[in-house]
Structures are given as structure tokens and as C-alpha cells.
Amino acid sequence: MGKTKIGSMLAILLVPFMMLFAGMGTTASADDNSLQKIKDAGVLKVATSPDYPPFEFRATINGKSEDVGMDIEVAKQIAKDLGVKLKIMNMDFGSTLVAVQTGKVDMAITGVNPTEERRQSVDFSDIYYNGGQSFLIQKKDAKKYKSAKALHGAKIGTQTGSLQQTLSKKYFSDSTLSSMEKTPNLVFALKSGKLDAVGVETPVAATYVENNKDLAMVNAGYTLDKNETGAAVAFAKGSDSLAAAVNKSIAKIQKHHLTDDYLKTAAKYMKDNTKDTSMMHYWKYFYNGFLNTTLIAVVAVIFGILLGILLVLMKLSAWKVLSWPATAYIEIVRGTPMMVQVLLVYFGLGAIINLPALLAGIIAVALNSAAYVAEIIRGGINSLDKGQKEAAQSIGLNKVDTMRFVILPQAFKNIWPSLGNEFISVVKESSIVSIIGVSDLIYQLNVVRADTYRAVAPIVVVMVIYFLMTFTLTRLLNHFERKMNHD
Known part of the structure; x- marks a missing residue:
């Protein structure tokens, strides 16, 4: 494989x-x-x-x-x-x-x-x-593609970076070759007519044929090194x-x-x-994914806000020993993909401390969110009139109390919509933690697709769940925004 x-x-x-x-x-x-x-x-x-x-x-x-x-x-x-x-x-x-x-x-x-x-x-x-190598084809094309030789010049799909991709490039250079990350996507492309054949291992091909009446398989006929x-x-x-x-x-x-x-x-x-391949039959999978996605998003945002406040205070500090590390952290996190950060936390930090995948995912998402929250808060602070600070000092408040009781409360009121957008973004972007085995919605989506051989229905279900989550969250955030503006 x-x-x-x-x-x-x-x-x-x-x-x-x-x-x-x-x-x-x-x-x-x-x-x-x-x-x-x-x-x-x-x-x-x-x-x-x-x-x-x-x-x-x-x-x-x-x-x-x-x-x-x-x-x-x-x-x-x-x-x-x-x-x-x-x-x-x-x-x-x-x-x-x-x-x-x-x-x-x-x-x-x-x-x-x-x-x-x-x-x-x-x-x-x-x-x-x-198990050997085979091609999946549509059953209606079985007479047209009686053997792999007939696939020369056809549209062949394989999984990105797979052995099948390497073999197709070697043996079918005269064909139109394309690749995708997921085998279910390739099979859907085959069934929808975008591909003529999909290269997979023989046991995988046999499994799809047994569970899909519209598919057939032909032996690839490769000369292979079994080792x-x-x-x-x-x-x-x-x-x-x-x-x-x-x-x-x-x-x-x-x-x-x-x-x-x-x-x-x-x-x-x-x-x-x-x-029973109905989506209701797999409701527990989606429910568990929903719970984990919600847990990651809520915990990550809470700690992201707390760390973001600390980072912005460090960045605004006159002491370079505090401002430089905070600035460097924010720039590095914002300049690298979250996927890389998740991998680094799980495999890098996790090699020292044996972190469970879920905890590592929460930490990575929280650390990522903190950098963006810090910049949002900084923008909110800078948007305030300097007279607010001067007024606070005139009544005897020190710098700490001024920031705590005057600046931050007003800044949070101004940046509430931006913080809400960050929360919504975390809900969606946290899906990247599925790469380390966290059973969030995307992870469960792939499991259900693999189990049911249905390419579209699980995607639609997950899309609806994400939409309901973000729609509900948006309405809730808007409620608190109106309340703050009224106050």
C-alpha cells in the first residue's frame, strides 16, 4: 500500500x-x-x-x-x-x-x-x-477495459504520493494521470465520470466492487518487486x-x-x-466528532484569550526583554501553517511529555489562536483615545489599574466582533487536528466515508453540523454585542 x-x-x-x-x-x-x-x-x-x-x-x-x-x-x-x-x-x-x-x-x-x-x-x-495491484473501473465499461492494456490513453487516478501513483507514471505515461489525497474521492470521481480508472491494491479494489454494484476491477498487470x-x-x-x-x-x-x-x-x-449506510446509523460518530470539535474550540479560545492578553502586554512593554520574545512568537505563529504547529506540538513536545492526541491538539490550537488574539487586542488598545489613559492617571490610577479597569474593558468592547470571528475561525480550523488522530468532525467524516463507501452524504452531514455550530455561535455573539452596546 x-x-x-x-x-x-x-x-x-x-x-x-x-x-x-x-x-x-x-x-x-x-x-x-x-x-x-x-x-x-x-x-x-x-x-x-x-x-x-x-x-x-x-x-x-x-x-x-x-x-x-x-x-x-x-x-x-x-x-x-x-x-x-x-x-x-x-x-x-x-x-x-x-x-x-x-x-x-x-x-x-x-x-x-x-x-x-x-x-x-x-x-x-x-x-x-x-495482495497485488488492480484498477477500479465502472461496471458499464467492463467490456471496453477488459484488461489494463486498454487503459493506455485513458484518464487514470491514484492517491497522491502512493505506490500506485509511481507505477501509473511508469507504465501509463501516455495516459492522463491525476491524483487526490483520499481514495473515496477518487472513487467518487470515477463514478461521476471524471476518471476512467483508479489504481489501488487488489484487496481494496475487491472491497469496493463487493460493496458497489456500479464498479468492476481489472488486474493492473504490473511486474513488481514483492520486497x-x-x-x-x-x-x-x-x-x-x-x-x-x-x-x-x-x-x-x-x-x-x-x-x-x-x-x-x-x-x-x-x-x-x-x-445500513444511512447517516442516521452513524449518528454516534458525528456526535462524538461534534463533542471533540466543540471541546477543542472552547478550551483553545479561553486559553488563547488569556495567553493573548499576556502576549499583548509583553509586546507593549517598554522592556525589550519582554517585547521582543512576544513579537517573535506572534510573527512565527502567524507565519507558519497550523498543521505544522500541530505536528510540532504532538511529535516534538510530545516526545518529551507523552501528550494524548486530544490534549496536544488543544494546546496547538490555543497557541495558534493566542497570536491572533494578541494582535486583535493590540488593535483594540491602539484604537482608544489617549485621553482615556491620561484621565485614569489624573484620578490616581497606576499603570496596572489603568490597563485593568479602563483600557482593557473598553478595548474588549471594541474588538468583540473580531474576537467572535476568531472563535468561529477556531471552530473550523481546528479540523486540522484530525491528522494526529483526534476524533473531531473531519476525522469521523473520513471514517464514515471509509465504512459506508458513500462519498457525498457524510460530507453534507458534516457541512450542516459546522454550519449549525457557527450560525448558533454567531447569533450568540451578536446577542452579547448588542447587550454591550446597549450598556
């Missing part, structure tokens, strides 16, 4: 800095204790991205959403053989290998291909599954003892052909998922 997600390249580029920030190195010590550490902890932490059935996805079991799929079964077998508990840590695929490198997890099981390029950053186990195109487990560099133990489990899996059983189990869960 060569799947990738938004931010994967940024994540890889950040790894050296994250390692330096965490005081870590990419090279393991001479004394490899990777296996012993897991046994001492009694827990095997595994990173995965549950939006790619049948390898990894989510299903409702006894009313509870759980990770299932072939890769999850492989992880369970490894944990069982090691005699430890299994802890699955969900995140965006582009973050899984970074999580391995920075020590957030012990291994990544995401059906990832052990290419030479990836071997420069992480170590891999033996191949535990090789680079099969699925393997990823470890941090130098984790020889852990890799050896995992390879023993993989040998057992292959000897008893357990991947066949794992795929049958995955097929059962997929069939259960598609019995």
Missing part, C-alpha cells in the same frame, strides 16, 4: 527538528532494548490509520466503535505472542511513520510498503501480505530485537495462512457496516 494523507511530506520534513527538539537521535543506541521496553511496559503501542478497508477501518461492535481489519488482527497476534496488551493509536497515515521515528509508538501497521526511500527513515519487518510492494510493519531505526520478535509472529501468520482468516473477518465487518 502506498497511501498517504495531507501533511505527510510536512511531517517527514519536520522529523529532524522534532528529533533535535526532543533530544533524540534517529540512530538507535548500540544496546537495543526496543523489545524489552515493551515487555517492561506491558503494552504494545501501534499506530494505524483506520480509513482503508480491508486493511484497517472501524466497525460498531456491541454498540461500540472499534478498530478492525487485517492489520488490526496482525497487531493482535504480535501483541499476543509478545505477551503484552495492545494499544491502537489512530492518526493520519502521513503521521504514522513520524510517530514511529519520534517514539510516540512502538510500531506502525498501516499496510505500508517497505520501499527503499522509506527504509532511509525507518526499519521494516518481513512482508506479511502481498517493496507488500505490506510490512515499520519500526524505529535500530529496533532489531523488536523486529526479530515481530518476524517470528509474521512467520507464524504465513505458515498458518492467517491473513486469509483475517480478511474473512474483515469482510464480515465490512458487510455489517454496509447493511
Whole structure:
């Protein structure tokens, strides 16, 4: 599998800095204790991205959403053989290998291909599954595209940065090639006639065909190196003892052909998922996403305002030892994408302090919001007439009391609409935390799309939820604005 997600390249580029920030190195010590550490902890932490059935996805079991799929079964077998508990840590695929490198997890099981390029950053186990490559096509075009050879000159889509993208460039250079970040988007483009074929792994193609009566598949016919195109487990560099133990489990899996059983189990869960693909059936997913999105936005804004006040007071200070750091912080945060900041907090700071994904997301969003709030407050303070300060001083108020009782209250009244806009922006922009596995609305959107094979309906539901959130918030903010103006 060569799947990738938004931010994967940024994540890889950040790894050296994250390692330096965490005081870590990419090279393991001479004394490899990777296996012993897991046994001492009694827990095997595994990173995965549950939006790619049948390898990894989510299903409702006894009313509870759980990770299932072939890769999850492989992880369970490894944990069982090691005699430890299994802890699955969900995140965006582009973050899984970074999580391995920075020590957030012990291994990544995401059906990832052990290419030479990836071997420069992480170590891999033996191949535990090789499913081959195929193309998804519309069933009505089955006679037209009886084999992959007929696709030369056609419109072919693949996932951005994937193995399939590399192969299509090599074998179908005479075709019109395009790529997207998400496989469901590619399938929707195929079904809507924007693409003639979509390159995916054979098990993925078979899954879509089984659950979509309008689709068919043809073998890609590639000549492949199985050592680079099969699925393997990823470890941090130098984790020889852990890799050896995992390879023993993989040998057992292959000897008893357990991947066949794992795929049958995955097929059962997929069939259960598609019995009822109505959005009401998945209301718990959207509800949980709504709760997490709301929590992130509210907490981030509260701490963002508090930190923003501190930053603006520092920036307006006559002491350069305070004003310079505040100015530098504001400029750096405003000059870099929030996605990079989320990755840095989770993998950089998280390598020193083991932060849960949700907490790391809240911290990153709050730190980002604080920089913008600081500038909003500064603008509000500067908009006040200088006579306000002089009047306060004339009645004996010191600088602190003047700022506290005279300047800030009036400034907040003036900037209330801007602060409201910032709150609304945080609600929407906090969706970026899904890349580290925070189950917000966007994360749940991708899970539902993967489970139901419906491309549009989940998007519409999430759009409506976001609209209702921001519309309600806007009305509430306007109410308080009118009240302040009346007062």
C-alpha cells in the first residue's frame, strides 16, 4: 500500500527538528532494548490509520466503535505472542511513520510498503501480505477495459504520493494521470465520470466492487518487486530485537495462512457496516466528532484569550526583554501553517511529555489562536483615545489599574466582533487536528466515508453540523454585542 494523507511530506520534513527538539537521535543506541521496553511496559503501542478497508477501518461492535481489519488482527497476534496488551493509536497515515521515528509508538501497521526511500527513515519487518495491484473501473465499461492494456490513453487516478501513483507514471505515461489525497474521492470521481480508472491494491479494489454494484476491477498487470510492494510493519531505526520478535509472529501468520482468516473477518465487518449506510446509523460518530470539535474550540479560545492578553502586554512593554520574545512568537505563529504547529506540538513536545492526541491538539490550537488574539487586542488598545489613559492617571490610577479597569474593558468592547470571528475561525480550523488522530468532525467524516463507501452524504452531514455550530455561535455573539452596546 502506498497511501498517504495531507501533511505527510510536512511531517517527514519536520522529523529532524522534532528529533533535535526532543533530544533524540534517529540512530538507535548500540544496546537495543526496543523489545524489552515493551515487555517492561506491558503494552504494545501501534499506530494505524483506520480509513482503508480491508486493511484497517472501524466497525460498531456491541454498540461500540472499534478498530478492525487485517492489520488490526496482525497487531493482535504480535501483541499476543509478545505477551503484552495492545494499544491502537489512530492518526493520519502521513503521521504514522513520524510517530514511529519520534517514539510516540512502538510500531506502525498501516499496510505500508517497505520501499527503499522509506527504509532511509525507518526499519521494516518481513512482508506479511502481498495482495497485488488492480484498477477500479465502472461496471458499464467492463467490456471496453477488459484488461489494463486498454487503459493506455485513458484518464487514470491514484492517491497522491502512493505506490500506485509511481507505477501509473511508469507504465501509463501516455495516459492522463491525476491524483487526490483520499481514495473515496477518487472513487467518487470515477463514478461521476471524471476518471476512467483508479489504481489501488487488489484487496481494496475487491472491497469496493463487493460493496458497489456500479464498479468492476481489472488486474493492473504490473511486474513488481514483492520486497517493496507488500505490506510490512515499520519500526524505529535500530529496533532489531523488536523486529526479530515481530518476524517470528509474521512467520507464524504465513505458515498458518492467517491473513486469509483475517480478511474473512474483515469482510464480515465490512458487510455489517454496509447493511445500513444511512447517516442516521452513524449518528454516534458525528456526535462524538461534534463533542471533540466543540471541546477543542472552547478550551483553545479561553486559553488563547488569556495567553493573548499576556502576549499583548509583553509586546507593549517598554522592556525589550519582554517585547521582543512576544513579537517573535506572534510573527512565527502567524507565519507558519497550523498543521505544522500541530505536528510540532504532538511529535516534538510530545516526545518529551507523552501528550494524548486530544490534549496536544488543544494546546496547538490555543497557541495558534493566542497570536491572533494578541494582535486583535493590540488593535483594540491602539484604537482608544489617549485621553482615556491620561484621565485614569489624573484620578490616581497606576499603570496596572489603568490597563485593568479602563483600557482593557473598553478595548474588549471594541474588538468583540473580531474576537467572535476568531472563535468561529477556531471552530473550523481546528479540523486540522484530525491528522494526529483526534476524533473531531473531519476525522469521523473520513471514517464514515471509509465504512459506508458513500462519498457525498457524510460530507453534507458534516457541512450542516459546522454550519449549525457557527450560525448558533454567531447569533450568540451578536446577542452579547448588542447587550454591550446597549450598556
